[in-house]
Structures are given as structure tokens and as C-alpha cells.
Amino acid sequence: MKRPGYSFMTLRTLQIVTTVSGLMLLGGCGFMFGDDGIFRDRSEDYKKAPEVPVVTVPQGKDTRTLREIYVIPEVEERIVPEGEFEVPRPAPLVAGEGEEIVRIQKLGDDSWALIALAPGQVWPQVRGFLAAAGMQVASVDARAGLIDTTWLSLEGKPLQSRFRFRMEQGVQRGTSELHVLQMNQGRSSDWPPRSDDLAQEAEMLRAVSQYLADSADSSPVSMLADQGLSAGGKISLQETEQGKTFIRLELPFDRAWASLDRSLDKSSFSVTDRDRSAGIFYATFLGLQEEEDAGFFDWLWGDEEHELKDEAFLVTISAVDATTVRIMLDPADAELAFPKRAEQDLLALIKGNIN
Numbered sequence: 001m002k003r004p005g006y007s008f009m010t011l012r013t014l015q016i017v018t019t020v021s022g023l024m025l026l027g028g029c030g031f032m033f034g035d036d037g038i039f040r041d042r043s044e045d046y047k048k049a050p051e052v053p054v055v056t057v058p059q060g061k062d063t064r065t066l067r068e069i070y071v072i073p074e075v076e077e078r079i080v081p082e083g084e085f086e087v088p089r090p091a092p093l094v095a096g097e098g099e100e101i102v103r104i105q106k107l108g109d110d111s112w113a114l115i116a117l118a119p120g121q122v123w124p125q126v127r128g129f130l131a132a133a134g135m136q137v138a139s140v141d142a143r144a145g146l147i148d149t150t151w152l153s154l155e156g157k158p159l160q161s162r163f164r165f166r167m168e169q170g171v172q173r174g175t176s177e178l179h180v181l182q183m184n185q186g187r188s189s190d191w192p193p194r195s196d197d198l199a200q201e202a203e204m205l206r207a208v209s210q211y212l213a214d215s216a217d218s219s220p221v222s223m224l225a226d227q228g229l230s231a232g233g234k235i236s237l238q239e240t241e242q243g244k245t246f247i248r249l250e251l252p253f254d255r256a257w258a259s260l261d262r263s264l265d266k267s268s269f270s271v272t273d274r275d276r277s278a279g280i281f282y283a284t285f286l287g288l289q290e291e292e293d294a295g296f297f298d299w300l301w302g303d304e305e306h307e308l309k310d311e312a313f314l315v316t317i318s319a320v321d322a323t324t325v326r327i328m329l330d331p332a333d334a335e336l337a338f339p340k341r342a343e344q345d346l347l348a349l350i351k352g353n354i355n
Contacts, residue, residue: 108254135150137149138162146164166181170233171250184196247328248326253317270283282312284311284313306342311332311338313346314332
């Protein structure tokens with residue numbers, strides 16, 4: 001006997017829906033959301049993505065358009081710290097530099113601007129400076145980080161000048177360096193190794209540095225320059241085949257020596273003597289600073305005194321080639337052997353303060 005208001009098909013449909021719903025509930029919604037479900041979790045699918053060979057371009061054809069758009073940088077740190085595993089904290093760009101975005105550095109006759117922005121952010125800002133100053137651009141090479149101006153007539157100068165702006169990655173990750181080269185008209189067409197007029201170079205460097213400092217908050221990014229100018233930095237912790245940890249720094253010896261000297265002072269080391277010809281600093285680690293003078297790296301060891309406080313070290317810097325040096329840390333007393341993990345902590349501290 002049929003119930004009033006319900007057809008046989010309606011009752012049958014309700015039974016099927018109820019049965020399916022019950023099975024889904026009993027099965028933990030596996031049909032819908034399990035590994036083989038309709039709405040399965042796809043967040044790990046990238047791990048199964050196969051590698052495909054690079055597209056082969058016929059000989060003589062341009063391959064620049066096939067470059068990686070989002071390049072995955074190589075892992076610079078290859079150090080496995082001694083002892084139990086601890087989750088590493090992110091290293092600073094430049095420790096203790098506060099909020100200073102642009103600083104002009106000088107070593108001998110060389111000067112450059114150190115900028116706390118990645119090269120891809122600095123590039124469009126330099127282009128903006130040239131446009132704002134009304135300086136015409138003669139040539140541009142974003143991958144090499146070069147911008148050359150046309151010949152300019154400067155007030156009070158009998159000869160025309162032109163300038164080359166060279167951008168490159170900084171020592172620390174995510175920083176940049178900007179170099180300016182000046183050339184007088186009347187000489188050969190090749191750019192000189194040093195500026196013909198150092199005063200003009202210094203004036204131009206100050207002007208562009210001020211512009212970068214004023215516009216840093218609104219800086220766009222140039223993907224083309226970012227591809228050519230790596231933002232990975234020129235410094236890393238590495239190990240010798242014998243397991244000795246060292247700092248690899250891509251700077252010429254003269255500049256690396258000056259940078260290391262400054263870094264030791266900022267890293268709570270007291271330098272008692274220097275032997276530049278031998279590449280050695282004689283230094284004592286003073287330990288953590290007092291709270292009112294606390295440095296950026298105090299989180300490395302918490303509130304406890306570092307176990308190498310008041311120990312004497314030989315900090316040795318040696319040239320690997322014309323543009324790279326190696327920095328090592330050894331006990332001043334050859335009879336002593338300090339814990340490797342503690343030495344790695346101090347090398348990380350020194351590394352973070354080198355620019």
C-alpha cells in the first residue's frame with residue numbers, strides 16, 4: 001500500500017541517497033577526499049613531477065629566450081654542524097647595520113655604494129635616476145649589470161664626460177653594489193680601468209646613492225637583471241676535504257682584509273695584533289655583549305656565556321685566486337682543540353658581519 005503523497009520512485013530515490021550517504025560517512029568520506037577521491041589532496045603532486053630534457057636549439061640560433069624565468073639558486077651552505085640537530089635560524093643580510101639602506105664604501109681610490117636591496121630592485125631605480133637627471137643612455141646590458149651614458153657637458157668642465165654604472169651582487173645575500181666609472185672625451189673609445197676624474201666619479205656616486213636611498217621603499221623589480229645578477233651573495237661557509245670549516249669570500253685580498261678587520265670588531269672580537277703580509281689577525285673572543293649593547297647574533301647562544309669566551313684565536317685569510325679568499329679560525333695555542341660546533345658558531349658570526 002502506498003503512502004499518501006509519495007510515489008514509489010521518490011521513496012526508492014530517498015533510499016539510494018540515504019544508503020550512499022551512510023557509506024560515505026562510514027568510509028570516512030574516502031570516496032570524496034581520500035587518496036583516490038574526487039577531491040584528493042594535490043599539494044604533494046609536485047614531488048612526482050618528472051624532469052624533462054632541455055629544449056635543443058639548432059646550432060647558430062639564439063637561446064636567450066629559453067633561460068629559466070624563476071631560477072632556483074644553488075645551496076651555498078654545505079656545512080653539517082657537529083652534535084645534535086638544531087633547527088637553524090635565518091642568517092641576517094648584514095648584521096648590525098640598522099635601517100641604513102645605502103652606504104658609500106671607500107678603500108684607497110676605489111669607492112662604491114653598498115645597497116641593502118637585491119640587484120633586480122636596484123636596476124630599475126638606477127634607470128629612474130638617469131631619466132630624472134635627464135642623462136641619455138647609450139647602451140644597456142641588464143644581464144651584465146651595465147648602463148653607459150652618452151657624452152655629457154658638465155658645468156665648469158672643459159671636456160665632455162660619460163659614465164658607466166655597474167651593478168653586481170653584494171657580499172651578503174640580497175644586497176647589491178653599485179660602481180660608477182667616469183671617462184673624459186678625447187681618449188680612446190675603451191673604458192679606462194679607473195675614472196679619469198675621481199671628483200666627478202664621487203659626485204655622481206653620491207647623487208645616485210641619495211636617489212636610491214630616497215626611493216628604496218617603492219623600488220620595482222627587473223626580472224631580466226635578476227636573472228643575470230644573482231642575489232645569492234659572495235660569501236658562504238664550506239669545509240675542506242679534511243673537515244675543516246672555513247669562510248669562502250669572493251673578494252680581492254685587499255678588500256677582504258679590510259672587511260674582515262671591520263667584521264671582527266663588530267663580532268665581539270678584540271684584535272691584539274695584525275700581520276698583513278702573513279694574513280693573520282691575533283684576536284680574543286670577548287663573548288656576548290651586555291644587554292644594553294646586545295648585538296644581532298645574541299640569539300645564537302641565548303642567555304648563556306659562549307664556551308669559547310676569552311679564548312685567543314688566529315684568524316687567517318689567504319688568497320685562493322685573484323678574486324677569492326679563504327678565512328679560517330684556529331686556536332692561538334696549537335696544543336688546544338676547540339669544539340667544532342663552537343668554532344662554526346663563531347665563523348657564522350664573522351660571516352654575517354662581512355660586507
